[in-house]
Amino acid sequence: VKKDGEWKVLIMDHPSMRILSSCCKMSDILAEGITIVEDINKRREPIPSLEAIYLLSPTEKSVQALIADFRGTPTFTYKAAHVFFTDTCPEPLFSELGRSRLAKVVKTLKEIHLAFLPYEAQVFSLDAPHSTYNLYCPFRVGERARQIEALAQQIATLCATLQEYPAIRYRKWGPHPNALAHAVLAKLNAFKADNPSLGEGPEKTRSQLLIMDRGSDPVSPLLTLGWPSSGIAGLPAPQDLAMGSDAEGEKIKDAMKLIVPVLLDPAYDKIRVLLLYILLRNGVSEENLAKLIQHANVQAHSSLIRNLEQLGGTVTNPGVCWQQAVGSETGQKANVGMGGLPRRVRAWCLGGWGAGAFGGMDAVEDRLDRKLWPFVSAPAPTSSSQAAVSARFGHWHKNKAGVETRAGPRLIIYVLGGVAMSEMRAAYEVTRATDGKWEVLIGSSHILTPTRFLDDLKMLDQKLEDIALP
Template sequence: MSDLLAEGISVVEDVHKIHEPVPHLKAIYFITPTEQSVDGLIRDFKNKSSYKYKAAYVYFSDFCPDILFNKIKSSCAKAIKRCKEINISFIPQESQVFTLHIPDVFHGCYCPDVEIETVLNLVAQQIVTLCGTLDENPGVRYKKQILDNANVLANLVEEKLVQYYKTDEEGKVKGKTQSQLLIVDRGFDPVSTVLHELTFQAMAYDLLPIEKDIYWYQTDESNKKEAYLDEHDELWVKIRHRHIAYVLEEIPRLVQEISSSKKATEAKLSLSSLCQLMKKMPHFRKQLSTQTLHMNIAENCMNKFNSHVEKLCKSEQDLALGTDAEGQKVKDFMRVLLPVLLNKKFDGYDKIRAILLYIFSMNGTTQENLEKLIQHAQIVTDSDMIENWKYLGVPIISSPASQPRKPARRDRSQEVTYQLSRWTPVVKDIMEDAIENKLDPKEWIYCSECPAAWNGSGAVSARHKYKTNMTDDRKNEPKLIIFILGGMTYSEMRCAYEVTEANKSFEVIIGSTHILTPERLLDDMKALSKPKVTQDSFSLIIE
């Protein structure tokens, strides 16, 4: 909101709701091209004598159908000074992360009673607006899976890209750029969605009550403070992908550095040094406030870790990898699982997550065994959180027809890891294999021509290999765009940064319909039959 105020925006209103007229101000309408949003716009300018605003500047987040455009034209055209489609039907969540901000699509994709074609058509259109904003016409591929969602979506995206880039301003067809778009369905890696993560961002969003990136913390006995976790916070950007053990060491060190710098300045008693100190004080206060915030987050995470998460992590890692911390193969998965189910300190969600990891590791279990596990864990009322994974194409009840689910993984035995953080999300393997042109064409199907950067020749990679200034060259680098239908995890988001840092010739961008946390995913899994929630649109009033 502060950014809007700085640009002269005085009020933000919901276009769907009745609001007070401000006839001396012009209004900016940033709305989705839906009938409900258009009706809200028309209502504000129904009669010339009762215009709510002086004029309207209308920006649609996506393509506006002719029927809605004509409705506006016939109702309030004289009040509209500008009407434009800006094609940004996505949220740039982070520098290398985007979301479509449509979590209700999870229901639309996986509920057996919903027509999925309409849902996927919406998702495809939004993905195309991302490509348009990046000025990319990427080659499109999808992962062959049990469900056909990725196949349908990838072909819809390619069709819409062809239409979008049919002609440019000079009347020429825009060819494929040197980037690639890979589309996968959420069932490709169920493990990463339920595992406890110990990197800072993923751990905080899993264990702490952070809503819409807002964290509330206690500054003293009587006051609470709100903090927004985004890329304006330089310290957050620096440490969000680091292991909690590193974070706990790094923050006090930074505090000590600032404290030492401040004391050195205060030791100088000249008038000029005092003036410099006064100028720096807001900066000191801001830095200390930021570090207090992140130390608070880290300590709260560690309180959870010490109380029960540490014990869970060992069992979860063994179940996910099939090996223990010493690299020895787990012989009896049930012996790993049972202590979790019988421990009264663990809540229902923790037990469900452990049961799911057990089932994923076994590629399904018998109906009889599942019922026993549910009884042991005392989660009868939440059993849908387990059983409904079948709608994502993940085997829960084993059968002779069950296809092997475990993909071949990259060898990471030589990588240095923490014992309780040995699991690597599958999407990191996909990113690295794509950059090295190692994706199996039988598993990763092309929907369009393959750009030169990804055809195995290595020609484009060689041209970019020795670039050192990532920021300056980023716009010209081939991009690997990963889209996960059905939600992505914070650990998967982290992988985009790690792979980009390790392979400076390519930029990896990851996106999804929405961002998952384990508990929200399990709630969504249970509520697959509930009605979808519509998204809001807002009008902005500018002086």
């Protein structure tokens, strides 16, 4: 819609503003002939001499605000409209647009499918941090199906933008990964019906989408990359608690005794260590939990600690250690929870724990346990020969003249409940470990830091009216 010597107004809602600001600067926008950028939900002065470009999410609120701009008399707010929706516009809203006065002046109406944030070259965010609350809080059971549908639409949009029609599989853990995997398949099938060439290519048929639940690996978000020991002699690093052994590989015999000095640290640091200890033990007795909370002086956060159970974790049920539980489920040794990464990659991952249920290397080598990671859509037949792979990696945040299509397969990983920094780093490492033959993309509703993860847990026993959703 750009014309030389002609200026336009750019109008966005909050989600589209987040998307645009994540991938370009104001100078880039001005270079495209934009003279002013406005928020559609704020009061604006009419500029009837200029045409307007609308970049909007297709929601009821944004569509009604768009219609209102062309309801006035004797002149409209703007001369004409070029409307771009970030996702598929629901049929009822589309019909309402057609019946409005906007239909007389609209020059462009497109769905451009950008319902995600390009966080990094191989990391994406759906910008939906509230989804953790909707999916895991017992007071939000009625919202879960709607939230799954919304996430599925965004994930399918991401795949379509990347020209991928991947085989879909999910990590067995609670009801959400299964439900989301089937919902994404339905959305992708709709995209495929509109664009039969989606995902075609000798190598692209090998692409996969893995869906996992945060509850299958609650350790990774509790650790920062390279989180050191507290500096107290004899005290294990948090990574040691996560692994159940020290840096020399010796099993930690009395973790309770070793964590006591940590309990003098700031509240959230103490809670992180307590949760790691609880996960190491696969739950503790009510008596021990009460003593730990009292000794750490975190009584005000006791519900936060117990809320780990909303993710499927065990807080007050003593049993085998967490690693043994993972090992027995997969039929392999404990550190296979790291996805079966080869020794050189696994050693690197342990610098920041790695990706507990990540499975990235196993997926690209077709070694994922099909009982633990079942398919909801048939995988492409494997081939011993591989076509030449493009060196281009489809970095969606770059401003390019055309759409860049990657010839090789992609592994797209979606983590319900937030993605940890160590998992993001593992995506790059697995890509390098395959010499670029595969590109691993990972993302979630939002990016987790340890503090953000604990904040998410804190909300899971509270009613909506008592909290402020992110």
